[in-house]
Amino acid sequence: MKNMKEIDIPIEASVEQSRTNPLARVFDELVRFCRSRSMFMLHYCTGCGAIELPPAMTSRFDMERLGIQPMVTPRQADILLITGYVSIKTLKRVILTYEQMGSPKYVIGICSCTVNGGMYWQSYATAKQLDQYLPVDLYIAGCMPRPEAVLEGMRKLMDRIRSGEADGWKDYYRRYDWYLGNQQHLFGDDWQTPADVIGEASHYDLAGSGTEGEHTHLLQQCQKPLEPQQTFFQIGGSLEVKGESHE
Amino acid sequence: MRPENYQAISHPPSNEYELNFGPNHPGIEGNYALKVKLHGDVVVAARADGGYLHRGFEKLMEGRLWIQNIALVPRICVPDPVPMEVCYSMAVEALNDMEVPERAQWLRVLQLELSRIAAHLFTFGGHAATTGMYTTMYWGVADRDQILDLFEEWTGGRVYHIYNIPGGVRRDIPAGFLDRVSHTMDYIESRLPDYDNLFFTNQVFVDRARDTGPMNQQQALEWGVTGPNLRATGLAFDVRRDDPYLVYDQIDFDIPTEAPGDAWARTLVRRQELKQSIHIVRQVVEKLPSVSGPVRTQIPNPLAWNVPAGETYTRVESSKGELGYYVVSDGGDKPYRVHIRGPSSMHAVQVLEQLAVGARLEDVAQIMFSLDACPPEVDR
Amino acid sequence: MSKTVTPWLDNLLQEIEGIEIRRKDSRRVRIDIAADSLPTLLELLRGRAGYVHLSAITCVDWIDESQFELVYQLWSYESQSLVSAHIRIARDPGVYVSVFDLYQPAAFFERDIHEMFGVYFEGSPDMSKFILTEWNGPPPMRKEFDAEAWVNETFERKEYQPDWLKEITEQGGGIVKSPEEARQKKP
Structure with missing residues (x-):
């Protein structure tokens, strides 16, 4: 492929x-x-x-x-x-x-x-x-x-x-750092998603000055490799949802 | 980042899988999730995961005036909002020892029953869609719109009416409205044989729904099941008759029951309730012209309304089951505590978790719809 | 089928100490009881009086008295009456026993109270979070948690300043008092 x-x-x-x-x-x-x-x-x-x-x-x-x-x-x-x-x-x-x-x-x-x-x-x-x-x-x-x-x-x-005129999706690539900053503010610094937005932005030729910044650096620092989600079904245990990014 | 970071998830060497069923899933009702454990395509365990629609209503209501909360409560159950308004208003009236004019009570019954018909039509549509019969969904939603049109003319809102206030209702019905109600009832009744042919006696549906998610009466009572789901196990209990509120004790209606307790029985109970609700609406239409008088009692200035201290638990029969409001007042202008007991808080969590076990994956959605689970009621 | 609470129920309940029964109307009975005796009461009501349906468990935070009030609503399909049993527990540490072995619906309500109020129920099958799995703050339904302040701290708001409003404001009209000021004036 x-x-x-x-x-x-x-x-x-x-x-x-x-x-x-x-x-x-x-x-x-x-x-x-x-x-x-x-x-x-x-x-x-x-x-x-x-x-x-x-x-x-x-x-x-x-x-x-x-x-x-x-x-x-x-x-x-x-x-x-x-x-x-x-x-x-x-x-x-x-x-x-x-x-x-x-x-x-x-x-x-x-x-x-x-x-x-x-x-x-x-x-x-x-x-x-x-x-x-x-x-x-x-x-x-x-x-x-x-x-x-x-x-x-x-x-x-x-x-x-x-x-x-409907080009909001371009804006997301161009100002990804700002959007990510707001997301991190709400979800915590360890927020991450499986999508590689910066890579996609450069692929679409939309990477600009606002694509990368302090927030994307923070993302890269906090980024963990994806792990299999923990099992939900432990008898008498609790519903632990770890590694949210899998969903 | 992706290629380096990406790791294939290693599957256990068995036929057992864990699957996120929702929240973004066409088979799920509303914004709700189930974590299911599968063996092949048979569910061996299920865990409900709610909170996607959580807005913190109980906290919000503590911060708003008694009258402001009227606008808030219908949002708790979107497909069937009227019981929420009525139940909250009844709770505030009970705290104030307030008498509701008789005409307002009849108008409330009319609105409750119209809302029940609309909610049941919507549920049929959703349930049919989970078994692949989309025509029923198209019909059900379009016929429900006939009732929404009535609501719009009557209250100004299609879905949320904010029509019931403590002490009565906001305004009287428009001129000639009752004729249009009768006309719509005639229309919906004339449609019922079509629904029977298309959906309720459809062999595809009967085969899919029979013995799907069965529970017996013993289990239903253990699990706290209420409403049509309880009546589908053979117990003729209805808050409207057995703990009457408003003017339901003056109205003649049957409580349909079915014995098997499976998805098919639950749907059939709703189908018969539709007929009963039409019957009730006709009685109200007949009775209303002879009941004159005001539609609401005098209430104090709602912006500075201090409700006497006390507590009350009111309940009504919503289309999903027993709906309860526990309201506590400390004598202030805002509620001290409001607890909402949505019927689906049982059906969508514990009951669904139990009934899904042993079902096949494609039936999980059907079981959820046959229980008529309403996620916003669970999350509140 | 009797439509009222049966009189023998009263005699039955007199066996329990520290109980106060108030009849609101023919279908509603309020029982105040010491926290220790509640499981006995529920067992009696369920086993001998047919109160098989637990309609709701509500927690009320009486912060001034530093107590939590727990209210159990029980319905009997036979006598068609509703008993609400009220108990008070200390706000700190806020621990009570689960009634799951008597009433299975208790599992949902206890779990809900645990995450909303932080009351721990010993013996409840599942005390993990259900709704607030992604919430790290204090239990939000406690009275000391000020949701409005938290929201103002966390979120920004869009300013609504259309031109027509600006013009009116310049001429001395418009919204002269901001909603915040208006709220502060209230006692």
């Missing part, structure tokens, strides 16, 4: 460089059009806003006519829907999931809680601003937003993909 780094994946980043082929612009346009018309959103219900997604997806509002379908695995999904508040425990899983998704990927924050904590502003268990930990392309406000609002938000995202 070929090494990952040798596979040449055409990406949007090259648009900014000078293109020699006169058809390049047309081709990019076509790629973006196709991307905006076939979006798979990850089937992950993080909070209460998820209750309005089944109506949005099924017969009455029927999101499928816009080319949006639920997808069960992160690696094949394009959209990560954060449907409402994220507890700190969920946020870890959300970040792991996000880093597993293939670029280009988009994050939509649904409900007021993702913007500023919403009605759980004094809760010790939920993270307050989602865009400190993940690059959010679009917010859909409301508590909770109606299916029409979800559809409207999806159409907006489609427009932004077509115009090339």
